[in-house]
Amino acid sequence: MSFFNNHPPVPALGPMLRSARETAGLTLEEVAKRARLNPNDLELLERDDVRGVQSSRLKAISYARSLGLNPAEIRESLPALPVLVPHDSRFLSSEVPRQQPIFLLLLQLFGFLAPMGRAVLYTLVITSFFATWGMIRQLSRVRTLPWAVANNSPRSISQP
Structure with missing residues (x-):
């Protein structure tokens, strides 16, 4: 015993x-x-x-x-027999983790997402710039109005 x-x-x-x-x-x-x-x-x-x-x-x-x-x-x-326990500080400490206020969690989340958001914004700005620039270049090559071609009249853009 x-x-x-x-x-x-x-x-x-x-x-x-x-x-x-x-x-x-x-x-x-x-x-x-x-x-x-x-x-x-x-x-x-x-x-x-x-x-x-x-x-x-x-x-x-x-x-x-x-x-x-x-x-x-x-x-x-x-x-x-020994029982295997994970070697992690969460299991070894006797402290109960405090909960963070929600606004701190949101700040951390947005702080993490901010670089991604900036990258998306820069991509959209650059893409829209090149799309607009390409459309302006294409329109500058056209001398006649589209409806003028349909009526077979040789009016140019510069004429009133």
Whole structure:
């Protein structure tokens, strides 16, 4: 019995899995085929070296089931295995992030969008300039009015 809880101490998971495998007379490769796991991962689990085994909890349960062990016993041993937590300061700090006022969020948003808006505005101004310039050049080449050509009269633009 432990001081902190009323449960008897749980034996280490690795030796328990190894003894169950040896009692069944199976090799690591045979169990790996049954459990559809990598034999190297099973060897690491038997040595209780779970640092190199990703998703070690699931693999340990799958390993135990392939040996015919009770998954409940394995789950009792699993809290001793390390649980991976993301290394992010948001998860490690005890502070609750303050919410920013909406006008600060809008300022940040428009501050981000301002260079894009300027680029679009400059593109529109330059495009409209060249479009207008091209139309003026095209109209300056035409000497007669379009309706004058339709009536076959040789009136020019400069004539009243």
